[in-house]
Amino acid sequence: MGHIFNELYQFSYNLAHAKIKAFAPPFLDYLNGDKDIIQYLNDLFNRYYSELSKLKRIDWVNDGLHEIIKHYSNKEIDFNLSRDAKILGDAILASLEAYYEGLPSKAFQILQNVFLQNDRHFINMLPQIEATAMKGFRVREGSHYNKITDLFHIPFELRQKCSSYRFSILGFPSLYLAESLPTALNEVRAKSDNDFCITQYEYNGEIALIDLALIPRQMQLWEIYSQLMFYPLIAACGLKVKNENSPFKPEYVIPQLFFQIVKMDMPEFAGVSYISTRSANPDFTDMRQRNYVLFVPETYLTKGYSSQLAKKLTACDPICIKYNDDIKTLIQYEVECAMRPKKSITINSK
Structure with a gap:
């Protein structure tokens, strides 16, 4: 059956390997252009839908997945790749428009409705990582951090210092x-010659994360469908920020709304994985540029840290480094940190 879907495989391969420049994050034409985010995404999505419509056997893909799911789970699911991608793209644009009207709750509802409709079809199709272990580095500027909790999440009593980040809102x-x-x-x-403390965290046991990267590897048919279906979301969450020093960053609206939807409606996921846009040359096919943002439970507490999250992680004691941008030196630091023994995170209950 594989040769029947060669055209789809090739399009997915080219998309995931950034070979289609018009669709390759981080979309420098947006960064350097004069279109606002709604205009840009509208144009990008329309070009994308046009390319999807050129796939001659896309109906075979829809029918093939329908039969596979029916055979293994006895469920009748109406797969339609072009329709699903456009539903998502239209909701993203409508959500942004509502947000611009000063109606963030309406913006949230528009996007949330897409994921909850049709028996959670969009949630069930989300691209995801399921792993038995996950490791990630965390850093803080300065040389005076010596406890793991110094590099843990911001303590609840200091939530006023929580800025607006790509996937998390002010104060959270x-x-x-x-x-x-x-x-x-x-x-x-x-910045060069500044001191930083670094640690590496390891997640204990199995973890499931929504994956908003473009995966440059051989994929199963449903994974290809998922990646192509969710390309509008990957694009909307992967734009570099045009105005770094401005208090409002429209590029954060959709990822922040989506993160809230995941937190509210998808408890099976521990967070979201995505590709950093901070490097000099962001590459959505380079898994070393991957970030993970994990939900912090118990944020209703007024003081301290999340003991629930601490129980799921181990980490090494922080080490202090002098930063320079020599990649060989950084890799040496990375290896040294990774080789350090991991220990449980001790949360002071007082």
Whole structure:
């Protein structure tokens, strides 16, 4: 059956390997152009739908997945790749428009409805990572951090210091980790000769994360469908910020709304994985540029840290480094940190 879907495989391969420049994150034409985010995404989505419509056997893909699911689970699911991608793209644009009207709750509802409709079809098709272990680096500027909790999430009594980040809103602590040390340092805009403390976290046991990267590997048919279906979301969450020093970043609207939907409606996921846009040359096919943002439970507490999250993680004691952008030096630091023994995270209950 594989040769029947060659055209789909090739399109997915080219998309995942950034070979179609018009659809390759981080979309520098947006960064350097004069279109606002709604105009840009509308144009991008329309070009994408046009390319999907050129896939001659896309109906065979829809029918093939329908029969596979029916055979193994006895469920009748109406697969339609072009329709699903457009439903999602239209909802993203409508959500942004509502947000621009000063109606963030309406923006949330528009996007949420897409994921809950049709017996949670969109949730069931989300691209995801399921792993028995996950590791990630975290850094803080300074040389005085010596406890693991110094590099844990912001304590609840200091939530006023929680800025607006790509996937988390003001005042809400999340735990951001990076696949590699260079990516973690890029995320904090590290400057040469400054001191940083670093640690590596390891998630204990199985973890499920929504995956908003483009995966450059051989995929099963349903994974290809999922990636192509959710390309509008991957694109909307992967735009580089145009105005870094401005208080409002429209590029954060959709990822923040989506993260809230995941937190509310998808308890099976521990968070979201995505590709950093902070590097000099962001590459959505480079898994070393991957970030993880984990939900922090118990944020209703007024003081301290999440003991629930601490129980799911181990980490090494922080080490202090002097930052420079020599990649060989950074890799040496990364290896040294990764080789350190991991220990449980001790939360002071007082």
